[in-house]
Amino acid sequence: MGLLGKEIKHPLLGIVHYTKRRGSKCIRVSVTRNGRVRVTLPLFTSFATAIGFVEKNSTKIMATLERITRQEASRISISDIETGGLEQIRQRARSTLPERLKELSGRMNERFIITDSAGRCIEKPFTYKRVAIKNNRSNWGSCSTAGNINLNMHLISLPDKLRDFVILHELCHLVHPNHGKEFHNLLDKACGGMEKEYSKELRKYRLN
DSSP: OOTTEEEEEETTTEEEEEEEETTOOSOEEEEOTTSOEEEEEETTSOHHHHHHHHHHTHHHHHHHHHHHHHHHHHHHHHHGGGGTTHHHHHHHHHHHHHHHHHHHHHHHHHHOOOBOTTSOBOSSTTOOSEEEEEOOSSOSEEEOTTSEEEEEGGGGGSOHHHHHHHHHHHHHHTTOSSOSHHHHHHHHHHTTTOHHHHHHHHTTSOOO
């Protein structure tokens, strides 16, 4: 690549691009959206020094590379619908999401005992009134105070565990129409103590 640039294959990071730049005051590492690791270094810093810097920080760089790769994968899986498959996605969602909602609703009604303010058991507390499948870019799902549930058709682009997590989230809102402590306790139990982990993982997937 010449005197000011060099490409070196790293066993974990793949091809790392090193570039000397006038005006640079320190070694900087960046990861592009297509998964390329780029390193810029001051003009009079040796490539060996920059290579050593990358090796020393390879674990952190690898974590960043994996995160960006996951983000891009999620963006692609959702934006793929713009290429003409919107109606196909909608049909798949309508054929699978309501059935999965019904199944999880039944499981929740069997598994949990919910009582009212007087201590009386509520019969089938996780039973919703209707479900709507929408092409929504602002949220994965919602539950109205009337007991109606809306599900984003792009849920079918998520891993099954995250799709179910969103559905369980909305079912829990039938009992607790807020995000208070009782709601989170219920949701955490519903997803096997994985609420925080699933919530964190879900944030890696973008709708826009």
